[in-house]
Amino acid sequence: MIYITSTIHHSWNRKFNAKLCEALEKRGIKVYLPQRDTIQDKKIIFKQNHRVISRVKAVLAIAINESPNWGVEIGFSYGIGKKVIALTQARHEIPLMAKSMFSEVLEVKDPNNIKEYIDRLVKIIPQDN
Template sequence: MKSYDFYISAPLFNEMELKFNRELAGFLEKRGFTTYLPQRDGGEDEMLLKDPDLWPETSKRVFNRDVDALKSSSALIMVMDGRVPDEGACVELGMAYAFGKICIGFQTDNRRFASGQNNLMLDYCMSYDIVHDWNGLEVLLGKLKEKINR
């Protein structure tokens, strides 16, 4: 399995989300980082998930491939936008945390959990303060260049 600098964990259920995810991958790649973007790098299996007859076999293959990519990545960046973060991204964050990966939250949406905070289980999995804009992400990436295994 190929290794990556960043595993991009994000919702991918509508065109707006897919576009944002591609922009994030491009932003990271223009700064010299390699990325695993499930919607792009998941292969044809993602399309097969639309066929109910293939669901059990295909879904397990997608799951295993994404877990392998997460294991072979140095860091995870989680898109936390939305009323609540995507449940699949939350699981990926938990795995990355348990695997000892660098975990970064990217939340450009200002909706938050109670009292203006995110759920503490998300916040405390993060290796750094959650980043809220592209400039903040740029600054953090500069600090991480030396820490990301290449």
């Protein structure tokens, strides 16, 4: 299973996250999408998301419209030895500290054109056995 970290404070990200999650699940990848799968209670969110991150094989970081919470999840994931994969738009400047934690960075011309890069993304995501 992978965990998708992305801001939910930007409407583009909320819509994109759901579309990408659906495309990955159609290819047999188990996905934990916090905006869909986490109980949206401020008292629970932090603990639930970090518990899930500790159980997944990898974290997929949507490096577009990054937020402080995105950085916290990446840092936590990296700190416990998870593979952290970034998906970003070509020529987008990823914060240096975050970029240093990525094991892979997939730069795409148009992130909205999921069909164009989904196969490349699936190949770099660790599969459940």
